[in-house]
Amino acid sequence: MGEPLLSVENLWVQFPTYAGTVRAVNGVSLQVNHGEIYGLVGETGCGKTITGLSILRLVPPPGEIVSGTITLEDLDIMSMDKAALNRIRGGRAAMIFQDPSASLNPVFTIGEQISLVIRSHQEVGRRESYEHVLAMLDAVELPDPAHVARAYPHELSGGMQQRVMIALALCSNPELLIADEPTTALDVTIQAQILELLARLREDRGLAILIITHNLGVVAEICDRVSVLYAGHVVEEGSVRHIFKSMHHPYTRGLLAALPHPGTHGTILPAIPGSVPSLHDTYAGCPFHQRCPDMLDICPVEAPQLRSSTPDRPDHRVACHLLHQERME
Amino acid sequence: MSMALVQVRGLTKVFGQHGTLMSRGTPVMRALDRIDLDVTPNQTLGLVGESGCGKTTLGRCLLRLVEPTSGTVRFDGVDLTSLGKEEMRRLRRHMQIVMQNPLSSLNPRMSVFGLVSEPLRVYTSQRGDVLQNRVLELLETVGLKGEHFHRYPHEFSGGQCQRIAVARAIALNPKFIVLDEPTSALDVSVQAQILNLLQELQRDHGLTYLFISHDLHVVQHISDQIAVMYLGRIVELATTDQIFREAAHPYTEALLSSTPLPDPDASTHRIILSGTVPSPRNPPSGCHFHPRCPSAVDECTRTQPELADIGGGHLVACHLATQAI
Numbered sequence A: 001m002g003e004p005l006l007s008v009e010n011l012w013v014q015f016p017t018y019a020g021t022v023r024a025v026n027g028v029s030l031q032v033n034h035g036e037i038y039g040l041v042g043e044t045g046c047g048k049t050i051t052g053l054s055i056l057r058l059v060p061p062p063g064e065i066v067s068g069t070i071t072l073e074d075l076d077i078m079s080m081d082k083a084a085l086n087r088i089r090g091g092r093a094a095m096i097f098q099d100p101s102a103s104l105n106p107v108f109t110i111g112e113q114i115s116l117v118i119r120s121h122q123e124v125g126r127r128e129s130y131e132h133v134l135a136m137l138d139a140v141e142l143p144d145p146a147h148v149a150r151a152y153p154h155e156l157s158g159g160m161q162q163r164v165m166i167a168l169a170l171c172s173n174p175e176l177l178i179a180d181e182p183t184t185a186l187d188v189t190i191q192a193q194i195l196e197l198l199a200r201l202r203e204d205r206g207l208a209i210l211i212i213t214h215n216l217g218v219v220a221e222i223c224d225r226v227s228v229l230y231a232g233h234v235v236e237e238g239s240v241r242h243i244f245k246s247m248h249h250p251y252t253r254g255l256l257a258a259l260p261h262p263g264t265h266g267t268i269l270p271a272i273p274g275s276v277p278s279l280h281d282t283y284a285g286c287p288f289h290q291r292c293p294d295m296l297d298i299c300p301v302e303a304p305q306l307r308s309s310t311p312d313r314p315d316h317r318v319a320c321h322l323l324h325q326e327r328m329e
Numbered sequence B: 001m002s003m004a005l006v007q008v009r010g011l012t013k014v015f016g017q018h019g020t021l022m023s024r025g026t027p028v029m030r031a032l033d034r035i036d037l038d039v040t041p042n043q044t045l046g047l048v049g050e051s052g053c054g055k056t057t058l059g060r061c062l063l064r065l066v067e068p069t070s071g072t073v074r075f076d077g078v079d080l081t082s083l084g085k086e087e088m089r090r091l092r093r094h095m096q097i098v099m100q101n102p103l104s105s106l107n108p109r110m111s112v113f114g115l116v117s118e119p120l121r122v123y124t125s126q127r128g129d130v131l132q133n134r135v136l137e138l139l140e141t142v143g144l145k146g147e148h149f150h151r152y153p154h155e156f157s158g159g160q161c162q163r164i165a166v167a168r169a170i171a172l173n174p175k176f177i178v179l180d181e182p183t184s185a186l187d188v189s190v191q192a193q194i195l196n197l198l199q200e201l202q203r204d205h206g207l208t209y210l211f212i213s214h215d216l217h218v219v220q221h222i223s224d225q226i227a228v229m230y231l232g233r234i235v236e237l238a239t240t241d242q243i244f245r246e247a248a249h250p251y252t253e254a255l256l257s258s259t260p261l262p263d264p265d266a267s268t269h270r271i272i273l274s275g276t277v278p279s280p281r282n283p284p285s286g287c288h289f290h291p292r293c294p295s296a297v298d299e300c301t302r303t304q305p306e307l308a309d310i311g312g313g314h315l316v317a318c319h320l321a322t323q324a325i
Helices: A050-055 A082-088 A111-122 A126-139 A145-150 A158-168 A186-205 A214-223 A240-245 A250-257 A319-329 B055-062 B083-090 B114-124 B128-141 B157-169 B187-204 B216-222 B241-246 B250-258 B298-303 B319-323
Strands: A006-017 A019-032 A037-041 A064-072 A093-096 A176-180 A208-213 A227-230 A234-241 A307-311 A313-318 B007-017 B029-039 B044-048 B070-075 B095-096 B178-180 B208-213 B225-230 B232-237
Touching: A006 A050, A006 A082, A019 A037, A019 A050, A019 A227, A037 A050, A037 A186, A037 A214, A050 A064, A050 A093, A050 A176, A050 A208, A064 A240, A064 B178, A111 A126, A111 A145, A111 B178, A126 A145, A126 A158, A158 A176, A158 A186, A176 B095, A186 A208, A186 A214, A208 A214, A208 B216, A214 B298, A227 A240, A227 A250, A234 A240, A240 A313, A250 B187, A307 A319, A313 B250, A319 B232, B007 B055, B029 B055, B029 B232, B044 B055, B044 B216, B055 B070, B055 B095, B055 B178, B055 B208, B095 B157, B114 B128, B114 B157, B128 B157, B157 B187, B187 B208, B216 B319, B225 B241, B225 B250, B232 B241, B232 B250, B241 B250, B298 B319
Parallel strands: A037 A208, A037 A227, A093 A176, A176 A208, B044 B208, B044 B225, B095 B178, B178 B208
Antiparallel strands: A006 A019, A006 A064, A227 A234, A234 A313, A307 A313, B007 B029, B007 B070, B225 B232
16 A cells, blocks of 8 residues: 555644634544545534645634644645645645635636646646646536636536636646535535546546545545544544444444434434534543443543554544443453 | 315416516526425425525415415415415414524524514514413423523524524414425534424424425435425425335436435446536426436427326326336
8 A cells, every 4th residue: 555645643723712722623643545535524613624724734823733743745744834835735735615606716717717727836828728728627527618718607507616626626636635525515416426527536547535524425425434523533434335334433323323314214313412512612531422322431531542443444443432341341 | 185285286486577677688587387286284295406496486485475476375275375465464373484594594683582482472462471481382392491591593503593493483383384404504413403303393283394405315304295396397296205216207316316325335326417407597498307317308308298197196297207107
């Protein structure tokens, strides 16, 4: 397998506010390999977007990365200066966001925007870049690239706009694409198209993709490996095939069980009681203990560490005392 | 089958018909096109479709929050479209709506007490202690506590706000509630709580729901019947079972297969539709779905299929499905 493409180690991100420090990300680690689609899944406020932004050091102020290391292959992102960072952003690693209409500039045509990105990473003239623009639009399977290049963002549908965003991200042939909820604003039939496109880009270009999503269906559909986040902590991680077959963390299990699907018709959904703890509070122990159906005496006292679920599955790791205790018995 | 609580016949809504100075020359938008629909008492009718298909407009037309252009809506036998303002106002207490985003549908300057007591203050003579007790009782019913009484919407999470909206909706013991994407803004774990609450209320109070959503899995969970909409038309209408076991319209099939299942081993046979939903201002000829339909034939481009029964009350508007029988 070799070295991972992206490695995030023990990342802590905090936002000092008047109402106290918000602990958005608390010791998240993850590795994304070359050509891999990695999922980062969790509910609102679990820190998944902030983790994604941290990778390109885009955390909005007053938020700051308190500690942690981020390496992209051989590059140490944390020690980079601004100029070096700008070469990486949209260069070797690119990012797309949830709402494409908010990410595109409404007063420039699609062609102008893509051309600008190409010219900022490569030494080409305006006219030469036009060929690139058409090639990029073609690569994301937009019909009639010449027409799209002349269009303004508002003339395109949401799905087409997201394709343009992906084209922008692909301009300088990145190795890593960070996709923050890339299909959340889209209808399901369009979501299926975009997911298919992402899977094909991985096949054709060996692109590694970090998908940030709240949708377990999207994870099951397209990801190879996944980290489940809760209140800024990774609570479970491993291969998608294995995790969906045997979930160990009560939160992951609860999340899947709470999802309506064919077969739950007319039944009562096993909802997770309560809501996510406030990130302002400092709490001892496991972040999930207040909502956990299987809480032990140790859970409110000591935070569980990520450990392998079973000896034969070293890559499937779970942060739960319950699992550890079962094994000791 | 018992009589429908809400009976819709030929409901049509056209926007931009009278044209303003600025919009002259642009084609009108047919948001709803001859909709026929029956909502059975004590049941839930799910209405599913993608953005812009007219599902929200339909929900609002049923309550006359949007005036229909033509067609009739009968509520409990009374034709709403023929009622005057005052008669309509008196009927409104029997029909309520819960909207998608609770933070924008709840007045941020009203406390929980103000919000939940508002319908009671408008329609009943309950005041003072009686009113307070009724509001407390309602809060309890939707899973909120008395201590929440004097708080404001911004102090609550999305799920709690939606509970307040539900408490408002059930305050007058209505018969019928339109639920317009009530859980779309919520996280999965909270969505499950709200869905359970809605089902519990339906059972205890004999409510009838029109449940509007873009999420097929949520709709099937809560609905007895499902209507699938595409560009202002109902393309399939059947029981939840029929839709999931033997969907007959190619659009329904595509919707079902493109909704990702949380199971990596789920069948990978996926129908991926090409293109996007066309503009309702300028819908395609014949069957509105034919440019995206994987199995369209010549006839589809020419004539618009009408809803027809293909057996067991399973209604489909598709030339291919009706030919097959």
